[in-house]
Amino acid sequence: MTPHLAPAIAPAPTSRYAHAWRALRHPNFRLYFAGQTVSLIGTWMTRIATGWLVYRLTGSAFLLGLIGFLGQLPTFLLAPFAGVWIDRLDRRKLLIWTQALAAVQSLAMAVLIFTHIITIPQIIALSILQGVINAFDMPARQTFVIQMVADRNDLPNAIAINSSMVNIARLIGPALAGFIIAWLGEGPCFLIDGVSYLAVIASLALMVLAPAATARATTSMLHQLAEGWTYVRNFAPIRDILLLFAINSLMGMPFLILAPIFATQVLHGGPHTYGYLMGMSGFGALCAALALATRKTVRGLIRFIPFATLVFGIALVGFGLSHSLPLSLIFMALTGAGMMLSLACSNTVIQTLAPKDKLGRVMSYYTVAFVGMAPFGSFISGEMAHRIGAPHAVVISGLCVLAGALWFLTRLRQIATIVRPIYAEMGIHPSPARPVN
Numbered sequence: 001m002t003p004h005l006a007p008a009i010a011p012a013p014t015s016r017y018a019h020a021w022r023a024l025r026h027p028n029f030r031l032y033f034a035g036q037t038v039s040l041i042g043t044w045m046t047r048i049a050t051g052w053l054v055y056r057l058t059g060s061a062f063l064l065g066l067i068g069f070l071g072q073l074p075t076f077l078l079a080p081f082a083g084v085w086i087d088r089l090d091r092r093k094l095l096i097w098t099q100a101l102a103a104v105q106s107l108a109m110a111v112l113i114f115t116h117i118i119t120i121p122q123i124i125a126l127s128i129l130q131g132v133i134n135a136f137d138m139p140a141r142q143t144f145v146i147q148m149v150a151d152r153n154d155l156p157n158a159i160a161i162n163s164s165m166v167n168i169a170r171l172i173g174p175a176l177a178g179f180i181i182a183w184l185g186e187g188p189c190f191l192i193d194g195v196s197y198l199a200v201i202a203s204l205a206l207m208v209l210a211p212a213a214t215a216r217a218t219t220s221m222l223h224q225l226a227e228g229w230t231y232v233r234n235f236a237p238i239r240d241i242l243l244l245f246a247i248n249s250l251m252g253m254p255f256l257i258l259a260p261i262f263a264t265q266v267l268h269g270g271p272h273t274y275g276y277l278m279g280m281s282g283f284g285a286l287c288a289a290l291a292l293a294t295r296k297t298v299r300g301l302i303r304f305i306p307f308a309t310l311v312f313g314i315a316l317v318g319f320g321l322s323h324s325l326p327l328s329l330i331f332m333a334l335t336g337a338g339m340m341l342s343l344a345c346s347n348t349v350i351q352t353l354a355p356k357d358k359l360g361r362v363m364s365y366y367t368v369a370f371v372g373m374a375p376f377g378s379f380i381s382g383e384m385a386h387r388i389g390a391p392h393a394v395v396i397s398g399l400c401v402l403a404g405a406l407w408f409l410t411r412l413r414q415i416a417t418i419v420r421p422i423y424a425e426m427g428i429h430p431s432p433a434r435p436v437n
Helices: 019-025 027-058 061-088 091-114 120-148 152-184 187-206 221-234 236-266 271-293 301-321 325-353 356-372 374-388 390-426
Strands: none
Touching: 019 027, 019 152, 027 061, 027 091, 027 120, 027 152, 027 187, 027 236, 027 271, 061 091, 061 120, 061 221, 061 236, 061 356, 061 374, 091 120, 091 187, 120 152, 120 325, 120 356, 152 187, 152 271, 152 325, 221 236, 221 356, 236 271, 236 301, 236 325, 236 356, 236 374, 236 390, 271 325, 301 325, 301 390, 325 356, 325 390, 374 390
């Protein structure tokens, strides 16, 4: 991949942009931030609305897990192939297409709900379509950050701001969805989401970008796919981070699928309670993202990964054991903080270490670990909740996350030994003799 010429940017953060928001000095990233913030609020509204709709129609924990599994399975199957295309194609054009298709999917859901003909097979079919879209959209968005932020030193800050943006939406979207569902039903949530994609499409269209840096295909897709897999498998820092992230996604993140059961059966509430739970998870994640945005360098982030995972696992166990709404809200905030910190630190370290000509393929495996493992976790969590109850299922999930964190702690020394000279060569750390985590 050849380097691209970047549009002019301000030479350094000034009083207009505090250090924690320095990536916003890049005009293209500002456009992206504005458009995505609007769209992500709509996305989180539909996540809440989908879970509530399925549970309202069926009352089944198993079907909640099954639909989560089927909706995310395409991402697991297709993301590695999508990564090859992302390294070949213009990412802005690809993102415009994925956002347009996602808008169609949400608007179709809205029409089916408003006309009172929505069925579980229709929900499954549209969820699978969204999974196919996500297989291309998620790794494309991750790698597009580098194209928008010309100064690589601002990349960690851009990723932290991106995480803040996601979690601002997680804070606003679920709470707003809870009120809308209680007042008007699930349909308006999908309608708002469908319209909100226009903000992203507009922001992408307004960007002034240099010619996209894409790789000319000189070998077959299967050869490039194998090349990406070989790199990820053999490079221990990225491999181990992805393995831990896969454990978190498989056993930890699917607890969100079971949130409607906790809201109704455990805490004896309704849509408002569901919205509060999801909103507190977003609040915790937002606080962690804002704290991460104040960091000046990627140094030290690898140490944060197992720490954040420990917090995530402990909070899951506490949430599974709680029968008090205030206590459950506190644990939800901690799950959000631990989950987000692990996600953002992993993302930053991987994008810093991965070579540019393989970045699309590497981030496609990140997508597999983040989203692709979740369908299996959703299925497992739904089945466990069906057989032993949702609280016990979440406690077991939390214990598995804790085991993953302890395993990663045993790998820190070896990872630091490999990363130390790479950081020194990049100028991230002045001396390769000192430990770099």
